Amino acid sequence: MAVRSTASTGADPWVRWLTFAILAVLAMVLTGIVYLLYTGAMADRMPRTIVEMQLKDREQEYQAAPGDAEVVAAYARSLIEAERYSRARSVIAAFESIESTSPDAPVIVEKARLESKTGSAEEALKILDEAIASAEAQRDAKEKELQAKGIFVRPPAPALVDAALLKSEILSERGDPTAAIEVLTAALEENPTMADVLVWRGDLYASTGDTASARADYERALTMIPDYGPALSGLQDVQTEGSNE
Amino acid sequence: MSNARQQEHHHGPSMRTGLIAILAILVLLLGAVGYFVFTLLEPVGAPSSQDLPEGLSWVRSIYGYGAGEDQRFIAPAHVDIADDGTIWVSDTQMNAVMSFSPDGTPRSRIDLQPLVTEGQLSPKGIEVGADGRLYICANNAARLLILSADGELLEAWEIDNPLDVTLSGDRVFVTSPAGVTVFSREGEVVGTWGGRGKAEDQLDVPQGIVVGDDDVVYVADTLNARVKAFTQEGQLLWATAPGMSGGGNVPGGASAGESEESTPAQSGTGMQLPAGLCMDANGRLVLADPFGFEVVVLDPTKQGEIVGRYGEFGSADGYFAYPLGMAYDAERDWFAVADVANARVQIIRIGGSGDAGLIPAARRAATGPIWICCxxxxxxxxxxxxxxxxxxxxxxxxxxxxxxxxxxxx
The missing domain is CATH 1.20.5 (Single alpha-helices involved in coiled-coils or other helix-helix interfaces)
Incomplete structure (x- = not known):
């Protein structure tokens, strides 16, 4: 029978070659599977990069508190940074579908971030305006709550700063440094101790030709971190530019 | 024509269609497997060459011996690489040493604390002998522990605050704040030299030691910020100028910035805190500088002239935060760096450390788990x-x- 079979495949060269091709592809599939299994790539392996480590940590936090906006936002941001956009989308959607136990502004900011990476910048800016409004409303509510207890302080709103920074990033990418500067100024009013944001605004001022404002920002950043490299190099650039002029 | 042949010719087209369908399914499956191979094997967030400090290539980072948060390194201070490529790590906070295969897969964990009766053991330098024995500086226990590869305590030699250890022939060289103690393989002290101080031939908390093929003992004189070369009997051969001095070596060395192979980052300042020391395949000294956040390459034939600096401060993979221990794997031409404050061990490559060319590269590639595809x-x-x-x-x-x-x- 074996001989008959050989003869039959020999009778149709197409059938014979297709059989060999199938076996060859099968061998390659097996090679891939064996390699994956041996290297443990499919197992719950230990993190190999800092990004993987953060993802793992944030995922664990998320599993423990899927209704906490801060936790969800941190996890979504890690996913976006790791370019796992579909998972980030589903995490945000899951949060939106449940009744949250905490203010939702941080998650809206991450939704905007996701939109800016995968969708349109225009839509991301709209979502950011929504996030800013939400963060302000939440802060006002918190302020009133504190006032009722006799505490008169303006509570911080980190989501507001995050939203402003992302908005500024998008505006810069769209080639609108003046609007980006305006947004960064609002963020710095909220938190004036961000040396990196001062340098960022300094760079934007420098790009618009306003070297005096740029120099002021770099110098202010250096009062916070005296040997801050980006501030020193920014200052050097504007000084060189000034001397050339 | 026979009936059988007629039947076969009759079934021919349908069989062909069936086989084509199977082939198509298998090709799709192959594509899926290929996709998984490339996406799963490529670490998420692996730095590209543009993201890395100049001249440095990142191979992998090892963050611990398991996926759980409690299985991660806390303070991996020293490393060594065995002849078979196994990477050994000592963690001063975990009081344990752990081994990893060259691809980063955990192999073993040895808890050292049960081996001593009092206090924190705080392991520092680690060296693997050709016979597989582990020599571990149990700093706070004032012992040099000698363990079998499976963690059985074989011997414990007394020495105050041992910091680093290296083997050469029938000698074991151990650094401590007081200098270098030389043991025979049986544990007998056969010499001590380089007492604590700032003089040319003295040492101050030396954190790294290695013996070259020429039997010269090179010591990272950490708190004096120098590297010194000694004979095995402790006679000083040369010493680099103290670090933070603007470069220049004594006697007669060129300043760091003048080196032909120097990188742009290498402008002026000397070493800040030379620590873990190893020797690459080309006989260059490579050390970790925790305060410079970099690895520094010195040429021992030019009395320790600095010929390269690689690294910057940062938490991203490929960057350092207080790197302390160093080890070199000649077979794979890579370095293991104990990146203490980032709580990881990084495997990196730098230029000029081993054989260049396609054949050595192919040989190195073959040391990976590619053989499993055979x-x-x-x-x-x-x-x-x-x-x-x-x-x-x-x-x-x-x-x-x-x-x-x-x-x-x-």
Missing amino acids: MPLGLLLLILFAALASKKRPRDGVLQVDGDSADEDD
């Missing part, structure tokens, strides 16, 4: 061989079938 690939070759061999067989087969058919007809 069996299925062998199967593939077998199939191709069978395909080629059977090219001649149909004629024989046809003749035979015809004969059989004739018999059947009869």
Whole structure:
């Protein structure tokens, strides 16, 4: 029978070659599977990069508190940074579908971030305006709550700063440094101790030709971190530019 | 034509269609497997060459011996690489040493705390002998522990605050704040030299030691911010100028910035805190500078002239935060760096450390788990061989079938 079979495949060269091709592809599939299994790539392996480590940590936090906006936002941001956009989308959607136990502004900011990476910048800016409004409303509510207890302080709103920074990033990418500067100024009013944001605004001022404002920002950043490299190099650039002029 | 042949010709097109369908499914499956191989094996967030400090390439980071948060390193201070490529790590906070295969897979964990009765053991320098024995500086226990590869305590030699250890011939060299103690392999002290101080031939908390092929003992004189070369009897051969001095070595060395192979980052300042020390395949000294956040390459033939600096401060993979221990794997031409404050061990490559060219690169690639593909690939070759061999067989087969058919007809 074996001989008959050989003869039959020999009778149709197409059938014979297709059989060999199938076996060859099968061998390659097996090679891939064996390699994956041996290297443990499919197992719950230990993190190999800092990004993987953060993802793992944030995922664990998320599993423990899927209704906490801060936790969800941190996890979504890690996913976006790791370019796992579909998972980030589903995490945000899951949060939106449940009744949250905490203010939702941080998650809206991450939704905007996701939109800016995968969708349109225009839509991301709209979502950011929504996030800013939400963060302000939440802060006002918190302020009133504190006032009722006799505490008169303006509570911080980190989501507001995050939203402003992302908005500024998008505006810069769209080639609108003046609007980006305006947004960064609002963020710095909220938190004036961000040396990196001062340098960022300094760079934007420098790009618009306003070297005096740029120099002021770099110098202010250096009062916070005296040997801050980006501030020193920014200052050097504007000084060189000034001397050339 | 026989009935059998008629039947086969009748079924031919449908069989062909069926086989094409199977082939199409398998090709799709192959594509899926290929996708998984490339996406799963490529670490998420692996730095690209543009993201890395100049001249440095990142191979992998090891963050611990398991996926759980409680299985991660806390303070991996020192490393060594065994002859078979196994990476050994000592963690001063975990009081344990752990081993990893060259691909980063955990192999073993040895808890050292049960080996001592009092206080924190705080392991520092670690060295693996050719016989697989582990020599571990149990700093707070004032012992040099000698363990079998499976963690059995074989011996414990007394020495105050041992910091780093290296082996050469029948000698064991151990650094401590007081200098270098030389042991015989039986644990007998055969010499001590380089007492604590700032003089040329003295040492201050030396954190790194290595013996070259020329039997010269090189010591990272950490708190004096220098590297010194000694004979095995402790006679000073040369010493670099103190670090933070703007470069320049004594005697007669060129300043760091003047080196031909220097990188742009290498402008002026000397070493800040030379620590873990190793020697690469080209006989260069490579050390970790925790305060410079970099690895520094020195040429021992030019009395320790600095010929390269690699690294920057940061938490991203490929960057350092207080790197302390260093080890070199000549087979794979890579370095293991104990990146203490980032709580990880990084495997990196730098230029000029080993054999260049395609053949050494192919040899290094073959040291990975690629061999696991041999069996299925062998199967593939077998199939191709069978395909080629059977090219001649149909004629024989046809003749035979015809004969059989004739018999059947009869």
